[in-house]
Amino acid sequence: MALSARVETQSGLAETLTRAGAATTAAAVVTDAPAGFDVASNGFAEEFCARQDHLTNSPNSPEIDDDECNFGFAAIEFTGPETVADGVGPVFNATGCGECHIAPALGGGSQIAERRAGFFDGIRFIDHPGGSLIHDRATSATLLETVIESKTNVFTFRGSQSLFGDGYVEAVGSNTL
Numbered sequence: 331m332a333l334s335a336r337v338e339t340q341s342g343l344a345e346t347l348t349r350a351g352a353a354t355t356a357a358a359v360v361t362d363a364p365a366g367f368d369v370a371s372n373g374f375a376e377e378f379c380a381r382q383d384h385l386t387n388s389p390n391s392p393e394i395d396d397d398e399c400n401f402g403f404a405a406i407e408f409t410g411p412e413t414v415a416d417g418v419g420p421v422f423n424a425t426g427c428g429e430c431h432i433a434p435a436l437g438g439g440s441q442i443a444e445r446r447a448g449f450f451d452g453i454r455f456i457d458h459p460g461g462s463l464i465h466d467r468a469t470s471a472t473l474l475e476t477v478i479e480s481k482t483n484v485f486t487f488r489g490s491q492s493l494f495g496d497g498y499v500e501a502v503g504s505n506t507l
């Protein structure tokens with residue numbers, strides 16, 4: 331028996347996929363994503379770059395230049411460090427994604443926690459002035475962000491999460507999930 335599934339893709343188009351059922355074929359169609367913690371591509375970057383015309387269809391998903399659309403370039407961009415000339419500051423938390431997403435390998439989590447703050451008035455949560463994410467570093471000591479007590483009765487530390495496999499989740503349309 332063949333199994334059919336309607337799948338919502340990133341482009342918003344519904345596609346009908348037909349997969350041979352295990353009872354009628356010995357050929358395995360689906361394989362697990364590789365997970366070696368070796369900072370090597372698991373194939374997602376190549377798949378994305380080959381189809382980004384089709385996948386990037388919103389202003390929130392700008393296209394990446396063809397000569398920069400590859401895993402190696404992405405790993406360098408993710409690692410950092412970025413500089414003030416690149417846009418870091420005046421307040422910031424780190425100079426590269428890899429400062430927090432690094433254990434057990436680039437793209438993982440870490441012991442670094444972000445601080446979030448705001449005010450809950452019993453009905454609504456209001457972000458701390460400047461945004462709920464508190465910036466703990468600054469290009470000058472005099473610019474350091476401080477948590478304003480009168481604007482804060484809720485705060486929390488959020489641990490840096492592992493991002494492994496997030497690309498696969500992003501590839502599934504939000505109406506499907």
Ligand code: HEC
Nearest residue numbers: 423424426427429430442443444488489490491492493496
């Ligand atoms: C200062 C530390 C820090 C830096 C730098 C940082 N992150 Fe994160 N990241 C976090 C934390 C903490 C969370 C969890 C946030 C939460 O739960 O509220 C997170 C969550 C995420 C998530 C959501 C993961 C999930 O499964 O929900 C993504 C994606 C992500 N970060 C990507 C990035 C990218 C891309 C960069 C660089 C542009 C970056 N992060 C830089 C600390 C950091």
